[in-house]
Each structure stands twice: as C-alpha cells, then as structure tokens.
Amino acid sequence: MALKVALLGCGVVGSQVIRLMREQADDLAARVGAPLELAGVAVRRPGRRRDTDVDPALLTTDAEALVARDDVDIVVEVIGGIEPARSLILSAMKGGKSVVTANKALLAEDGATVHAAARANGADLYFEAAVAGAIPLIRPLRESLAGDRVHRVMGIVNGTTNYILDKMDSTGASFSDALEEAQALGYAEADPTADVEGFDAAAKAAILAKIAFHSRVTAADVHREGITEVTAADVAGARAMGYVIKLLAICARSDDGRSFGVRVHPAMIPRSHPLAGVREAYNAVFVEAESAGRLMFYGAGAGGAPTASAVLGDIVAVARNHLAGTRGPAESTYADLAVHPMGETVTRYHVSLDVADKPGVLARVADMFARQDVSIQTVRQEGHGDDAQLVLVTHRAGDAALSATIQGLREMDIVRDVVSVMRVEGEDIA
C-alpha cells in the first residue's frame, strides 16, 4: 500500500520535492518500506510554469480540501509565511496527519501552537529544512545530542548575507555594491529586507535555541541587528587585524546555566576560527556541548534541491513512523529556562574612535571603560594629529556595560566620532 503525500506549494522547494520523489521513487520505497505517492499539489496559480513536470491533474488551488482528504497520510508544507500555512498545518494535524515543513517563519513566530496541535493529535512535526537547508542540524541537536548539555550554538545561517559579507571581504566592495551583485546572481531577492536586516537568521536562531536549551523561544526573543550598517572600512579594519566580519546567530547559555541569550548581529571573528572559512552563500553551524566538545556542521543553507533533500529525509522518517504506528521525538521545553535580555549577554567589543590629538586622551578614554567595569584587552593608536584614531578591543563584559561605555564615549569632548563598534566572537586572541 502506497503512502500518500499532499504537497502544499510548488515553488523553489516544492518543485524539487516533486522531481526527487519521481526520480528516486524506487530508493524511497525501499527505504520507507512502501511506495510514496503524490496525492495532490496545492498552488496559488495552477497555470504557472513549474521547474519540473507536474501532472496537471494533481494541481489544485483548494489546499484545505487537499489536506482534508481521507486518503492523504502525510502533508508537506512548502508555501511559507504564517497564513494560510498555519491553518493548513493545523487542519492536517486535526485529521491525524503528520506534517513536514520548511517554514522557519511560522515555527519561530508561533511554533508553540503547531507543536501543541501535533501533540494533541498524535501527529509528527518534522522541520529539518527550516534551518540551514540541507545541513542536518535539527536531528543532530535534538537526537544525537540528547544525552549532552549544549552550551552554545553559533552559526552562519543566512546565505545571502554571508555572500555579501564575503564579497566585501574579498573584493573591498561596499555593502550596496555587494548587495547588487548578490541580487544579480540570484543570491538576494529584489526586496532583501528579510535577509539583510537579520529577520531570516533570527527565525532560525529562535528555532535552534529552543531545541538546544529545551525551552520556549520565539522570534520576538531574539536580539536582531542586520548588516546594512557594515562599511567597507569596517571590513578592511577587521581584515587588517586578522578578523573577518560575519552575520552570526548565537544561542548561548549564561555562565550560571540558568538562562540563555539569543541574538543575531554582525561580529568579528578571528580568521583562524572554523566559521571564518565559510565562503559565498554556504552556511555552517558551530555547536559547543559539555561532553561532545566542539562540533561543526557545514553545507548549502538554501536552494531548491538542497532544501528538498532535507524535506525528503523528513518525509522518509515520518513515513516510517506512520508504518510503524509511532511518532518521532516531540517538542521538548521541559527545562523552561528564561531568555535573558541582550544587556546581560557577555561579549567583547571592538571600538574605533576619532580622537583629539591631546595629551591624556588615552587615560580619559580608558577611564570611561573603567567606570563601567569594562576592561580593555588591547589599544592601538593609528595616525597622528587630526587623523588620530584609537582602536580598542575589550575583554568579555556585559553588553549593557559595553553599550553604556559607548554612550559615554560619544558624549566626551575629546572623542570626535565613534567610528565603529562591532562585537567580537570566537576564540580570544592570544
């Protein structure tokens, strides 16, 4: 008996799911233990050209009716966005159907509702494709590391911004030139807001933090800064110091282990750090766990075929569960840790200041850091006279203390300009 799959959406990802289900039908049947069959494909515009052949008889604009069909066993949601995706997933689950989705936006905004529906109806909810495309990350975090204590997840989870920052680093281009190139090559959308302002990465960070720390997290809990303010000078300055600027999603337990922070922002990391070598639109995620130590996962974070690979892996898992009459691991939020505000995050700052060329400037600047209990790791003076710049790197301190220091510096008469402020992550420099 074939298992019937209802596919919701047939765009970049959905069309590849159809292609792979067709091309790999025999392998999939052998791995599942029964053939997989497409029951129907819900789209908005049935007449539209698709990236793969789709039997026109399968297409429908009535997604609700498709999901409600008695013969459908598994529902795959690759429409994206909050509605109608959420309603369709909830309908599927009410009907006892298991769901595979790639929808990071929905999971980050209202994952609790969807997970609750899965539990209430004994349905599976799998979503490997929602974070970092083809890279197996959800399964390793929630299954392989289930016997360990995760301290930190830090990753490059948005390919568009990594492409832009990588171009800026390798060619010296400005943000806007690099963005234009990314758009021309299809790495960035016409409206790049979701990527460059960090919304996409923030949704993924929320999903990762929830799994890593077994606690509820939504996109609203994520401190988010995009890369639009990163200048060619910032990138060149980082390069001169042996650093590279990346947009990082960081989920980190506090030192006492009782809370955690979730944030997305550009940061300087040493070029020797494994994440520094992640080029172009690739993604990579670094996980630090108490016993496992440091792990890294690297691969294509997006694209039709890679994302479809992750979706199909989930379809196989859900189909096997269906045949065995069982369910995969459910949502795990038992730890119920609090998300602490950004101000309590412990991090380091790199600060460049335009200062007046007067005696005692360094002492007064240093005093401003000391007043907030922020200790300075290195100071370098660059240029002379009217061109004098002070470049400082701090030790680890609370983000609130660091930003109060910057506020204080801005108000000092001897500080002509706070040229740049960037967090520093990864290994301490020796």
Next chain:
Amino acid sequence: MALKVALLGCGVVGSQVIRLMREQADDLAARVGAPLELAGVAVRRPGRRRDTDVDPALLTTDAEALVARDDVDIVVEVIGGIEPARSLILSAMKGGKSVVTANKALLAEDGATVHAAARANGADLYFEAAVAGAIPLIRPLRESLAGDRVHRVMGIVNGTTNYILDKMDSTGASFSDALEEAQALGYAEADPTADVEGFDAAAKAAILAKIAFHSRVTAADVHREGITEVTAADVAGARAMGYVIKLLAICARSDDGRSFGVRVHPAMIPRSHPLAGVREAYNAVFVEAESAGRLMFYGAGAGGAPTASAVLGDIVAVARNHLAGTRGPAESTYADLAVHPMGETVTRYHVSLDVADKPGVLARVADMFARQDVSIQTVRQEGHGDDAQLVLVTHRAGDAALSATIQGLREMDIVRDVVSVMRVEGEDIA
C-alpha cells in the same frame, strides 16, 4: 518506572557513560520520559581504579548473567573487540533487549550477524559512537539523507594518524618522531598498529560505506594503506605544492553508480579543501550527495567524554523507542551494490622520479604514462644534473592503470628511483 541499563565495560568510554548518567540524570529522565537506572556494570577486573565513582555493588565479572537479567531493558556494549562483545550482544538481543555499542571492529567484521539478530528479535541496534566519536554522522547519513543519493563520503576518521600527519606538516618531523610525541601525549597507544596501519579507519570506512550505499560491506572489502611510509620529504613536497597529506577514508560510488569503492590511504589534498584545515586529533567527514551537495561534519573523533556523549544520545533514542514500543531504522542493504576492486577506483597520482639528466627523458617518461592511457596534468623538473627530479601529477585514471604506469617507470633505465607516489584527492587544482 525507571528503564534499566546494563553497561558492559567501564574503561575510557564506559566510565564517562556512568558519570554522565549520574550528572545528567534529571535531564535524561525529562528527555526520555522516564528515569534511566544502571542495572549493573560488567568488567574484567572489579578491583581496578575507575575514572569515576562506581557503586561497587553494581560491578560484576559475569557479563552474561547481567545481560540475561529480566529487569534489564537496554544493553550498552563498550568492551570493544570481537569476543566476548559479539556473544554478549547476541544474548541481549535474544532476550529482546536493545543494544547501544561503540564497537567499530565488530560492526565492520561481522555487522551482518549482529544486525540480523536485531531484526530477528525486534531489538534496536544503535552505534553512533562507533564512527568519529562525538560527531553525529550515522544518524545524519541514515536518516537526514534518507531521501537523497550519496555519491561520496570522504573523511579523516582516525585522530591518532591525523595528529601525527599534522605534526609532520607543521614541524617537519619524521613519522617516527611524530609518533613518539603522539604516544607521549596519549594520542597514540603503545602498540600503534591499529591506527597507523589504517585498520581503525578501515573499520569505520566499512561502516560508513554500508550506510551510505545501502549495501553490505565488511572490513575485508576495504583497500587499506597506512601512514608508516609517509616521509618528511613527502610532507614537505606536498606543502611546497600547496597540499597537505591526510589519511583519508573514502567511500565513492563509481561513475555509472552501479558499484562503489572503499579505501583508506594517505593522500594529498589542496590546502584550500575543508578537510585540509582539520588539525591535531580532530576528525571531519565530507559527504557529497546528489541534492544536498557538499556537507561537512567536524568534531572530536575520540576520547572518553565525547564518545560517551554519542553513546548517551543513542541510549536516549533507544529508551524512547522502548517506551513507545517501537524500533529505530533497521539495517538497510536493499541496494546490494558490489564493492569494486581498488584497480577500478578512479583517482589521481602525484609521482616524484629521480631521473638521469639526458635529453629525451621527459618524452620517454610521458610515453610510459600514455601507454596506460593516463594523461598528465602537470610536470615540473626540479634540480639539475644528477639531482634532477621530475614531479608529475596525473589527471583522473583507473588505479590499476596508474599502478601499472609506476611499475613500468620502475623498470626504465633512465628512472633511477621512484621517490614517491601519492594519490591526490579533493578539488582539482586550477
């Protein structure tokens, strides 16, 4: 109701399993849905000092009796080697108990027997820790990539040899000096044969190939060469060309997809390749799949705590399955592809020759390659007169043709010595 775990072995890995079960008892109970309890610990020498506190009442030298106990739900085998590990695992399964093991030697030599027993008795067999320690690799390969077609798995899966080769590369040390250092630091055993001759890596390669290609593979199918013949000159020569020498485990589908090869040998890879940056005793595995593209997994490949992390992840999975009355994915060998002999493997060679300094030498050497249909990508002459060396890198060709070429070169009067022959893997150089 607590789930009872029988632990077989309490050495490097077993003692850390006990420690983590104790220290993380609450988290484990929450994640499993029931507490985990140690039923007993089988060892050889009960009086021996352990790396963690073990209740003496739990220790026993009668492993068979422990495994047979009615109250035991899960058996964890971390003794290692073929016997008594195999008999104990088979006894456990006959009693319907699921098994978690880290035993690569047994799985590579006689996995079929153990998997058959699991199937026959409806028991789970999980073995994430058997390959690359803490790195989630088995689960991603057999679950996350279940909807994809794996073309190649290429990795550094032995920490000892990577440590030695990394030292040779970074300090110019000879093999024997680097081995001595590795032994002094505990990275290599007093008898280093299993590591330096590639037996350990070959066992892991067999396990990976079986999962990647859904076909039967044993250690005997693996072409194996160790690193004892790698000289400081080889390492320096590779370095001069922008390469680094690594001991690689490579499982690769043939171009027609109908068979695959499995091999472990030292090889030159470009320094720009992600595996080139894997330092010290770290492991990393590169996977190329049709839709997912290139993935890399990186982390600690051995050590008590990292390996125990992987064992515990499996214990949690098996315990959840037990409570749900279900089983994880079984052995998958449906594809039944043949393992082709090493001679049919397609690869590239780097060859250094001591040649007589006569006109026409290059033409005659090139002719020897041409006779075997091996085309040359680059040739470089180094030195002059009696010191003249020819350094050649070939294009991709069958390994049999390449080794016949080397044989022919050895027999030529103008070739004084075939100084080194090394396979080249990873990206082609531009």
